[in-house]
Amino acid sequence: MPVPHANLARALGTDFARSYFISDAILAGFNQYASVATSPTSASMGHGWHAWMTPRQVNYTDRVVGLTSQGTLQELTYGLDYRVSPDLVVGFAFNPESTKVTYDGLNASIYQSGIGGGPYLGWLISPTTLFDAWLGYVRLDRAFDVFGHGANMPVDRAFLSTSITQIIDTPWMRVLPRFTLFHAHDEVSGVTSSQGFPIPGQGYSWGHVEGSVEVNRDFVLDQRLLLQPFVQATLRYDTQQLVDTVTTIDGTDVGLTRWHGQLRGGVRAQLGSQAELWLSGGYLSFFTPGIDAWEAKAHFRMRFDEASSAFAAYMPVKAPPLPVVPFGWTGCSVGVNAGYGSAKARFDSAPNDVIVDFAQIAGAVPQLAAQQATSAASQRAGGITAGAGVSCNVQYDKTVIGLETDINYTDLRSSELRGPFPLAAGVSNTWENSFRSNYLGTVRGRLGLLVNPSNMLYATAGLAYADYAFSTAIDFPGSTGFRFAGSDSRVKPGWTAGLGWETVVSGPWTAKFEYLHVDLGDRTAPAPQNVGALSPFAWTHSAKLTEEIVRVGLSYKFAGPPNSGRGWFSQ
Structure with a gap:
């Protein structure tokens, strides 16, 4: 689903935003595709009003995973601002x-169509920083047919997309980092198939967080021709997926990863005042062997609104110089943050030396241990995180050293039931694992390098702590009262490390983008057997929890020594 970033940037008089849309980055499934897209065509209506539209069609063929699929995506996004x-x-x-x-050879097809929309806004926070958001609703009619069995399933989708884009100018090149957060919820209505089979409805949330960086430079050849070579890298993390593994038609198990990356490069050519041509190519990776794609694109667009100067149309032009306002990083700040957190818990269980004398499962203990060693025993959970913090920094020339502490709401929880698995003597068992964490706190040091007076790249590491609870149980259906269950809940210390970028927005206000990896270590709990035990602790359960946090923040710096870096940038 596209987001009208380029339209917002156009209306605001600059084009920080990418010309390609969110849905161009990764199509659903394992796709190899080439697309031809027209960038926004707009017309000025006077008195601050603009109308625009963006048609797009993508045709793709996938022959990677043992099943050939062909698809077509058509969209026509249009609006008024x-x-x-x-x-x-x-x-x-x-x-x-x-x-x-x-799907060739499977006699199957999937089709969906619909229309939706919603309000959006664009805010030019500073001459070099753009924030945009789009909130909307889509009504889709989804239909499928597999070997003559088909059904129509109405889908109600609500979505929110937000992003922030920055321009960083250096004497040699222009750098455009961008962060995007997309979240959607689909509510699928229950239906009955054409053959009379009931298909239950379901609701699920999905989305992604994405970061991209573009590097480009302008080469003016004459008054009517400008060339801008560029390189762009994008990394995306899917915040939800319904399955972790699929089995293809040839019996191959393929893991579906949450991480996707893309590297593309090309050249933009500005032809006079109203025409622009883009040529680009790229590589798309799903970080899974054999699952990748090459991409080639050609963009051509014309302006049909009022004429402009030769180099001011849609190109990401160099921002006007900022007023020289000394900013010193020395001092203390308070701030808030929000983003997305993902947790992964790895569960392990091991029998003690003395186990049981319960005759019904004689010989089953080695099978239980083998199950835990060979079956998937990790769970994931994700959700929105938000919090507040305090930081203090000292600037030495181009270097900033600081200390930061924060506390954040996380609400990460997951539960899973695996099995039943057959054991000896006709008995079966199940594994039940669950974990939760409601908050996360950190106390970290920061070491930053100033790229220019208003932008700092930094590394951070330190102590992390969180409330962490887990439980694991081995049950034996049909064996009343027989169970190995253990749980633990307490504040768990650990460590965290990450990277970030902080920029001066206006006056004492700064904004940041930050990634943190959190490791809360292992937690163990004894699991007593409540029937026929020779030992009070027949089994030991353990769980290891790690978290990945991607967030943005806004901070207010209290008055401190101006330009405390001793004038390195102002010389």
């Missing part, structure tokens, strides 16, 4: 969609 002030645009966008996928 109004420039409320020099720094703020609000509007409403519509998004008709039509998608069809067929």
Whole structure:
């Protein structure tokens, strides 16, 4: 689903945003595709009003995983916006969609179509920082047919997409980092198939967080031709997926990873005042052997609104110089943050030396241990995180050293039931694992390097702590009262490390983008057997919890020594 970033940037008088849309980065499934897309065509209606539209069609074929699939995606996004002030645009966008996928040799097809839309806004936070958000609703009619069995399933989708883009100018090149957070919820209505089989409805949430960095440079050849070579790297993490593994038609098990990466490069050519041509190529990886794709794109667009100077149209032009306001990083700040957190718990269980004399499962203990050693015993959970913190920094020339502490709400929880698995003497067993963590706190040091007076790249590491509870149980259905169950709940210390970027927004306000890896270590709990035990602790359960945090923050710096870096940038 596209987000009208380029339209917002156009209406605000600059084009920080990428010209390609969110859905261009990764199509659903294992895709190899080439797309031809037209970038937004807009027309000025006077008095601050603009109308625009963006048609797009993608055709792809996938022959990677033993089953050939072919698909077509068609979209026509259009909208109307109004420039409320020099720094703020609000509007409403519509998004008709039509998608069809067929699977050769399987006599199967999937088709969905619908229309949706919602309000959006763009806020020029500073001359070099753009924030945009789109909130919307889509009504989809989804249909499928497999070997003559088909059904139509209405889908109600609500979504929110937010992003922030920054321009960093250096004497040699322009750098454009961008962070995007997308979240959607689908509510699928229950139906009855054409053959009379009931298909229950379901609701599920999904989305992604994405970071990208583009590096480009302008080469002016004459007054009517400008070339801009660029390189762009994108990394995306899917916040939800319904399955972790699929089995292809040839019996191959393929793991579906949550991480996706893309590297693309190309050149943009500005031809006079109203025409622009893009040529680019790229590589898309799902970080799974054999699951990747190459991409080639050609973009051509014309402007049909009022003429402009030769190099001011849609190109990401160099921002106007910021006023020279000395900013010193020395001092203390308070701030808030929000983002997405993902947790992974690894469960292990081991029998003690003396186990049981329960005759019904004689010989079953080695099988239990083998199950735990060979079957998947990890669980994931994800959700929104938000918190507040305090930091203090000292600047030495280009280096900033600081200390930061924060506390964050996480609400990470998951439960899973595996089995039943057959054992000796006709008995079967199940494994039940669950964990939760409601908050996360950190106390970290920071070491930063100033790229320019307003932008700092930094590394951070230190202590982490969280409330962490887990439980594991081995049950034996049909054997009343027989169970190995253990649990533990307490505040768990650990460590954290990560990277970040912080930028001066305006005056004492700074914004940051930060990634943290958190390791809370192992937790163990004895699991007594409540029937026929020779030992009070017949089994030992353990769980290891790690978290990945991606977030943005806004901080207010209290008055401190101005330009405390002793004038390195102001010389």
